[in-house]
Amino acid sequence: xxxxxxxxxxxxxxxxxxxxxxxxxxxxxxxxxxxxxxxxxxxxxxxxxxxxxxxxxxxxxxxxxxxxxxxxxxxxxxxxxxxxxxxxxxxxxxxxxxxxxxxxxxxxxxxxxxxxxxxxxxxxxxxxxxxxxxxxxxxxxxxxxxxxxxxxxxxxxxxxxxxxxxxxxxxxxxxxxxxxxxxxxxxxxxxxxxxxxxxxxxxxxxxxxxxxxxxxxxxxxxxxxxxxxxxxxxxxxxxxxxxxxxxxxxxxxxxxxxxxxxxxxxxxxxxxxxxxxxxxxxxxxxxxxxxxxxxxxxxxxxxxxxxxxxxxxxxxxxxxxxxxxxxxxxxxxxxxxxxxxxxxxxxxxxxxxxxxxxxxxxxxxxxxxxxxxxxxxxxxxxxxxxxxxxxxxxxxxxxxxxxxxxxxxxxxxxxxxxxxxxxxxxxxxxxxxxxxxxxxxxxxxxxxxxxxxxxxx
Numbered sequence: 001x002x003x004x005x006x007x008x009x010x011x012x013x014x015x016x017x018x019x020x021x022x023x024x025x026x027x028x029x030x031x032x033x034x035x036x037x038x039x040x041x042x043x044x045x046x047x048x049x050x051x052x053x054x055x056x057x058x059x060x061x062x063x064x065x066x067x068x069x070x071x072x073x074x075x076x077x078x079x080x081x082x083x084x085x086x087x088x089x090x091x092x093x094x095x096x097x098x099x100x101x102x103x104x105x106x107x108x109x110x111x112x113x114x115x116x117x118x119x120x121x122x123x124x125x126x127x128x129x130x131x132x133x134x135x136x137x138x139x140x141x142x143x144x145x146x147x148x149x150x151x152x153x154x155x156x157x158x159x160x161x162x163x164x165x166x167x168x169x170x171x172x173x174x175x176x177x178x179x180x181x182x183x184x185x186x187x188x189x190x191x192x193x194x195x196x197x198x199x200x201x202x203x204x205x206x207x208x209x210x211x212x213x214x215x216x217x218x219x220x221x222x223x224x225x226x227x228x229x230x231x232x233x234x235x236x237x238x239x240x241x242x243x244x245x246x247x248x249x250x251x252x253x254x255x256x257x258x259x260x261x262x263x264x265x266x267x268x269x270x271x272x273x274x275x276x277x278x279x280x281x282x283x284x285x286x287x288x289x290x291x292x293x294x295x296x297x298x299x300x301x302x303x304x305x306x307x308x309x310x311x312x313x314x315x316x317x318x319x320x321x322x323x324x325x326x327x328x329x330x331x332x333x334x335x336x337x338x339x340x341x342x343x344x345x346x347x348x349x350x351x352x353x354x355x356x357x358x359x360x361x362x363x364x365x366x367x368x369x370x371x372x373x374x375x376x377x378x379x380x381x382x383x384x385x386x387x388x389x390x391x392x393x394x395x396x397x398x399x400x401x402x403x404x405x406x407x408x409x410x411x412x413x414x415x416x417x418x419x420x421x422x423x424x425x426x427x428x429x430x431x432x433x434x435x436x437x438x439x440x441x442x443x444x445x446x447x448x449x450x451x452x453x454x455x456x457x
Contacts, residue, residue: 002066005029006059014226017055019269021048029057029066036066037073038373047072051262052298054271056107056132056231060168065130067106069273069300069333074372075363076334077104078134078302079356082111083121084346090121094128099349101131103356103400106334107170109134113196114143123167132170134233137161138197138214149203154213162224171231173197173275174221176214177258178237180205185250191241194278198237218261222268231271233302234258239278242310246280247288259295273300273333280306285323289330300333307338316342321358328366335359357400364399387433389421 005028009015020027026041030048033055034041047053053070069076079100083093093112100108110125110133112118118140126133141160145151164172175197183202186192193199201212214221225232238254240246258274265272274296280288285306292301305320306327312319320338328335339347339355347355367375378397385393391408398404408417411424422428 002028002057002059002062002064006062009059014269015059016226016229016269016271017048017057018051018266018271019226021045022269029055032066033068033073037068039072043072044068048271050298051266051272052300054231054273054300056134056170056271058165058168058170058228058230060166060228061126061129061133061170062168063127063130064132064170067132069107069302071298071300071331071333073333074375075328075332075366075370076106077356077359077363078107078109078334078336079105079352080109080111080336081125081352082109082113083116084112085114086346088112088115088346090116090124093121094124096349096352097125097129099352100356101129103353104360105131105337105356107132107134109136109173109336111136111139113139118143119163119167122164122169126168133168134171134173135164135169136173136197136235137164138175138200140164142200149200149207152204154217157213158217158220158224161221165224165228165230169230171233171273173233173235174214175201175235175237176212176218176221176261177234177254178202178212179215179254179257180209180211182238182250182253182257185248185253186238189241189245189248189250191245193237194241195235195237195239197235198239201237215257215261218264219268222265222270225265225270226268229271231273232261232265234261234272234274236275236277239276239304240280242279243281243308246277247284251277252291255292255295259297262296262299272296273302276301276303276327276332277306278304279310280308280323282308282323282326285326286330289327289332293331301327301331302334302336303327303332304336305338307342313343314340316340317355317358321362324359324362325365328363329369331370332366335363353400357403360399389419389433391418391420 030044034044047070053068053072055066055068057064057066081093081096097108108131110122112121137160141157178198178201193202238250262272276292306323307320308323309319316338317340324335337355337359339351341347341351382397395401395405421434422431
């Protein structure tokens with residue numbers, strides 16, 4: 001589909017969606033997204049040109065079904081997959097991708113760090129994916145020098161960034177906001193630096209006693225991105241890893257730099273979203289969202305969680321979904337899912353499912369709270385089906401139809417019960433919805449009550 005769209009653009013110096021929007025050109029991707037979101041094409045162009053909405057769509061990702069991330073559109077959910085030196089292979093990662101797409105992931109990040117040929121697994125994922133693929137290039141940069149911080153050069157970072165663009169990566173987490181002068185601010189934290197990419201760059205700066213190369217070479221990265229229409233996901237290296245560290249001086253210092261980098265990217269007509277925390281108490285979530293919007297000129301905000309407690313290992317998908325729903329309500333554009341295995345181990349297929357469904361609930365709840373067009377239609381349709389005991393329709397409209405049917409059939413498995421006007425909770429005699437009080441009866445009752453009131457008066 002996209003090959004024919006892209007062909008006329010090839011050879012141009014800048015082929016980003018932001019560049020075309022600022023030129024007043026409606027791309028096929030913008031038109032596709034407008035229909036998908038039930039928004040006008042003029043609004044899509046306006047929001048993209050303003051930088052408040054992005055369409056991650058690398059020109060080399062030909063099988064992509066374009067989507068958008070921004071406050072004007074529905075709240076999105078990202079799923080993380082990736083091989084590690086301890087587990088997984090290419091087939092398993094493609095299987096995780098397919099599962100993530102099945103359960104509603106809007107984007108997928110390949111966070112592979114080793115154990116496989118990183119280029120091969122990424123290529124397989126991109127080839128199989130209809131959704132945008134994100135990466136963290138510093139992982140491969142370090143792996144390319146066999147884990148040696150001493151041997152890792154500025155050019156190594158840029159080489160990997162361009163290689164991943166060539167492969168078709170739609171957005172990359174670039175940890176350019178972490179400056180050497182920010183590092184002393186980490187003192188006093190309980191969990192220090194919890195970002196893997198941020199940790200690599202902190203070690204690099206300390207070893208070489210030089211400024212962050214992703215910051216000093218930021219304009220060079222912009223030149224690479226504009227050739228492929230790769231989108232920045234500006235990484236928050238100093239995101240809090242526990243409630244104690246939330247909203248501290250280190251986090252806010254980096255956020256200020258991320259705001260400056262957002263504007264620099266926009267000067268190149270390169271698309272940007274900004275990553276956020278992390279672990280945040282509920283009473284600080286609104287502040288964090290508002291602060292990001294202020295510092296980053298309303299560029300789309302992409303948060304991990306946030307987790308609202310630190311004592312829920314094994315259930316961190318629940319703790320974080322609470323924070324995610326709140327963040328989405330306050331205006332966060334995309335939520336990065338957390339699985340039950342967070343802080344404990346590499347997620348398996350079931351963990352991906354559990355994490356995604358929790359986050360689809362959070363994102364949908366945020367869409368309803370923000371009164372986005374059509375957000376509640378499905379809820380109302382399911383409620384009608386529930387009132388009329390249309391069990392199959394209820395399953396169909398559920399976020400996870402398989403799970404809904406499974407739980408119903410545990411006690412009432414026979415097909416005849418798909419038409420039963422009860423479930424196993426209330427049984428056949430006690431379901432209140434069986435009363436089926438008609439609107440006519442209620443009107444008649446209201447008239448009688450009015451007559452009684454008139455008599456009393």
